[in-house]
Structures are given as structure tokens and as C-alpha cells.
Amino acid sequence: MPDAPAPDDLGTDAAGGVPIDLRDRLLAVAADTAARPLLVALDFDGTLAPLQDDPAASRILPAGVEVLASLAGLDGVALALVSGRAMGDLHTLAEVPPGTYLIGSHGVERARVTLFGLDRDVVELAHTEADLLAVLGARAAAVARGRDGVWVETKPTAVVVHTRLAEPQDAEPAEAEAVALGTELGVGTLHGKDVVELTVLRADKGTALQALRHELGAPVVLYAGDDVTDEHAFAALDPQDVTVKVGGGPTVARHRVADPAAGVAALAVLRDALERASRA
Template sequence: MAEPELDPDQLDPALSAALDRLGEAGTLLVALDFDGVLAPIVPVPSDARPLPDSADAVRELAGAPGTTVVLLSGRGLTDLGTVSGFAEPVRMVGSHGGEYGPGLTDGDGSLLSPAQQDLKEKLTLALVDLVEGEIGVTLEHKPAGVAVHVRNAAPEVGTRVLDAVRAGPGTWEGVDSTEGKAVIDLAVLQVSKGAAVDTLRQRLGADAVFFAGDDVTDESVFTRLRPGDVGVKVGEGDTAAEHRVVDPEAVTGVLRALARVRP
């Protein structure tokens, strides 16, 4: 049974005070990872859905004056839109910053050159061969690369496959490797969520940033936050974030509290 959501009035006092200060920001960027933050982690990634109360809070925040909400995920942009169920004014950045959705770019969101597209095709073929016959291992094909998931594989299988990825395609020139929880994301361009938040801050003219994430890939954001920003780590693990909550259910209370203080 899921834990009850965290009531805004029951937040850690330091986090509550930090959120109150965000209520005074003229322009606020609310950037949110999806899996493990808005949606609980599930065995089949395509089955992930945001918690209903968190989804309501996201939509409320997206409608608040001076507030832009952006989902920032390692998922491909199309996949992120499908599983999240959100539409404008909620905006999206996929592939760890490799794809910018409507409202965030004047182009089609793709950042690949012809040479990078060729490299991606070679990378895909190599990974298909590498994981063939490995039970429980899946490939997630993205516009900027391929992610190798071992969450549903036996531990010895996952270790063997990820080691082979690290020693093989992960070492190729032009391939950027990002490790997460039971996944290695290989992209043919260098991207990070931290760089994406920097870009979004500049494009939107944000006075402050709120970011919530649960994975090691989210640390690139936490380490770049500035005074006046608020970072919330979801779950266990070392982090550079100043604040922490236990799970996606607790995120609901945080988002409700933030929505309450926005004008």
C-alpha cells in the first residue's frame, strides 16, 4: 500500500521556508524529473503514470502567473508525452536535454547532425547484437541514442551486460554515456540535465528554479543550482540537493505547497 501523500502543512520546516521564498520569485522555473518523482518506478517503463494528485498540482502550477513547468527526463520526448499525459502549458525536455519540446525551441527539437545520425545507427546495431539473448534486458530507442535497461534482468545478467556496454560502445568517440539506476543511456551528443536547466533558465529569464529528481543523472542539476533556487532529492542516495523527501507520494505534498505560494 502506498504511503499517504505529504500534507503541505507537514513539510520539513526548512523545505517549507524555501518554498515560501519561491513564492516571491517574479519568474519561476519548475523542472521535474518524471520516473521516481511524479511517477513511481515500475517494472515496465511504458506503464509509468504520474500520481493523480501530483498531476493536478503540476497543472495548477503550470497555470500560475510567472511560472513555467518543464518535465526534464531521460526518456525520449515522444515517450515522455505519452506516459505523462501532459500537454501545454506543461512543457517537456527529453533525452537528458537532447530534445526540447514545443514552446522551448523554434525548431523540431532535434539536435543531431548527419554525422551524429550515422553514429547513432551504428550504435543501435552494436547494442542490439550485444544484448541479444540476454533475458530481461531491454533497449529504449531515443532520438539522440539508446538506453540499455537491466531492471528486469537477473543481477548477474545485468552486471554482465552493463560491463560490456561500458567496455564497448560506451567507449566510442562521440558517444556520451550516462549511468542511472539499472540503466546506461548512450547518446551521440553530449547532454546533461544540468546543462538543460542552465539553458532553460536563460531562455525563460527565470529568477529562480525549483528542481526535483531521484536519480544520479539529476545530480548535474543539483550541483548547478544557485542561491535562491530549491533542489529536492527524492529517495535515498548521496546528493548535492539541500532537501530530501522519501518518495513520489511525498512529492505530491511538496508540489501542492509550492502551488499554494505562487500568486
């Protein structure tokens, strides 16, 4: 399947830069009662929340908060966020309504938002995995040491080398060393935008997303993401599903929007069409 059009090649309508082909597909899904329950699953950073140099500053666009709340309130719609972030960070930053599924750490962690917090699946490591995680942390810290702007995040099952704040002369060798470390230790390695994640439990967004869709019995999934790690989800989904790349770069997604604002506008198109269908 050819890549989705590049941002400069998108034929858009007046509805916030939503490409015409995507708009037509969303309208068709909304009109198809056999597509229920519809699973709307979305990456967080770079998809709903514009990328920030400081990850703690990421927030969903205000229009996105509103449209997610209204989508979650519709019958026959399930909402999920699928992120590389650790579950704790994702829950803290994501302004999503109760009932939303949260998939963190690229599929390792899963929870559902409730009125009282999180109904969370417990992730337990074997002793050998915990020991390996400790080694990863120490070795990743050595990769970052002495390189301005390179820092290490520790997750329940992984360590992450971040380079977004680093200059290329520090970022490029740090990422290369982190990838080599993953190969040396035989752990799962995910190389995304300005980040390398090394995990002792192998998982990917595609596997996690398909597991959720089968659990819910969702005949159609809409998934939108911006990073190379989202390509796992695009590739894993089925021909009837709606896959949306946010921003530039090669992709196997069937549709593309230019930026998070256009992605939120596309969600508003879907929401409005679903509301009209429910009144018909």
C-alpha cells in the same frame, strides 16, 4: 555542501511528509515577488511517477496531475518536465497542461505542449552521427542478446540498455559492457538506475535546465529528481535555487523527500503558498 538528509533522518511535518526545512524554503520562495518568473522543473520517472518495471506503465500520481495543472495556471510560474525519456514517450505519458516545457533525452530534445500537440525543436544528426548511432544500436543489441530482462531502446540520438527486469547476474555485466562500449566509441555515456544511455549528441539535464531558465529570465528554479543523472541538474543550479532529491542515495541536492508522494505534497505546499501570495 553536505548531502541532503537521508530519508530516515527527515524531520517532517503533517503535510504529506514534507520536510520542515523544505516547507520553509518553499514558503519563502512563494512570498518573494522577486523570484518571478519561478521555473518549476521536475524529473518524470521516480519523481512524479513511481518507478515501474514496465516503463510504458509509468503515470504521474493523480494528485500530481492536479497540482501541476494548478501550478501551470498561476501567473509568474513556468512548468517543465526534464527526463531521460525520448520526447515522444514523455509527451504520451505525461499528463501536463498546455504551456509545459518538455526536455527529453537528458536535454537533447525540447518542446512545448500546446492545445494541438507539441511545438517541437527539430534535432538533426550529421551523416557521421547517424552512422555512429546505427553502430551503437547493433553493438547494444549484442550486449542484450542472450540476457533475460535486458533490452535496448532506440532514441533519435541515442541507444539505451535497460536492465530493470534482469537478474543481477545478467544486469551487472550488461551495464559494464554498455559503459565499456561508450568508452570505446567515444560517445556520451549516462549510467543511471538500471540503465545505460549511449548518445551521439552530448547533453545533460543541468545544461538544458540552465539554458531554459536564462531564456525565461527565471531568477529561481525548483528542480526535483531521483536518479544519478539528476545530479547534473542539482550541481548546475545556483545557490538561490531549490534542489530536491526524491528517495535515497548520495546527492548534492539541498533538500530530500522520501518518495514521489511526498514530492507531490511539497508541490502542493508551493501551489497553496503561491495562491495565497497572489491574493495578498
